[in-house]
Amino acid sequence: MKRSVLSKLRQILDKVASAHCLEQLEATLILQDSQTSYWKRGADEATLQDFDTLEVFLSCLDTLFCEERTIPIKVKLYDIHVLYVLEASATIRLYNSQGHLISQQACGRGMYYYLPPGHYSLKIPAGKSQLFGYYFRSKTFRKKNEKPYIFLHSLLRARRAQLPEVVVSRDFKVGRRTRMYIHALCRGLKKRKLKNESFVFGIIHDLIDLSAEKISEEETKMSYDLKIAIQARKLLAMHIEEKGQETQINLLSDDLKLDLDTVNRYHKQHFGKCLRELRTELLVTRAQNLLASGMSPTETAYELNYSSLDAFGRFFKKYSKQTASAYIQTLLTDQ
Structure with missing residues (x-):
């Protein structure tokens, strides 16, 4: 494969x-039988391994940087790309030629990309990083066999239409099985061996299947987590309407049959705030x-079941930044 x-490591390393x-x-x-290059400038070091087959091009980039570095990338053809961040001290970030952020990938996460030809930049954090990836032609998937891979549909459509916009999948966990397949793939590479083509393609398909599995698992879990979070909001609002400030958030544990820390x-x-903050917000809104x-x-x-007007007044002023009387006056003025 071309x-x-x-x-363009040469722009930052020798x-x-x-x-x-x-x-x-x-x-x-180690990618067996790969074409390997070594790079160094000062304390910064890198190793790039490449291996090409008829349908897939494999790469592994190891870096050791004393501070964050930017690697210029040039994409020449329309392909589907996969990137696994196997090691990194911080997120790996990809930008387009205008400097707009395309994606962020944390250590132990993978992502699929449709990248049209153009110039990009990859920001690699300080410390040790290891990126493994490959790209393949969209004809790897036919109309009949792509149906189960819903997470790839938008990328495949973009590739076939050669759209000018980048399309990315959601990220997914790179777990133990994924790492085992990657290591098995790299150990089994043999240059210019016909049988090796089917070996590589077989493991690539296994990796894609694993990606689909991980994404499905995380989407299912997220749907469950979000459902619980929404139920907690509704239940807490109901309790505050009935009991006012006497409402305790630990009631949600009994309502949802889950421990409070999990809820x-x-x-x-999903909502960026803890339940105690939500309770305060709902109580202010109710007031x-x-x-x-x-x-x-x-x-x-x-x-609202306050023991005194003074107790309510202190609470309302603290969180509304005005007294209850001033709030009423504001409503009258707005009318």
């Missing part, structure tokens, strides 16, 4: 003769609605 991605020229970096994932984690994951309905501050304090 090389369609050029990593090519050296062999691995012996590298002082600290040692590649831990709290799900809610913060404002009661005041807006015509209730006096005293009546509102009673309705």
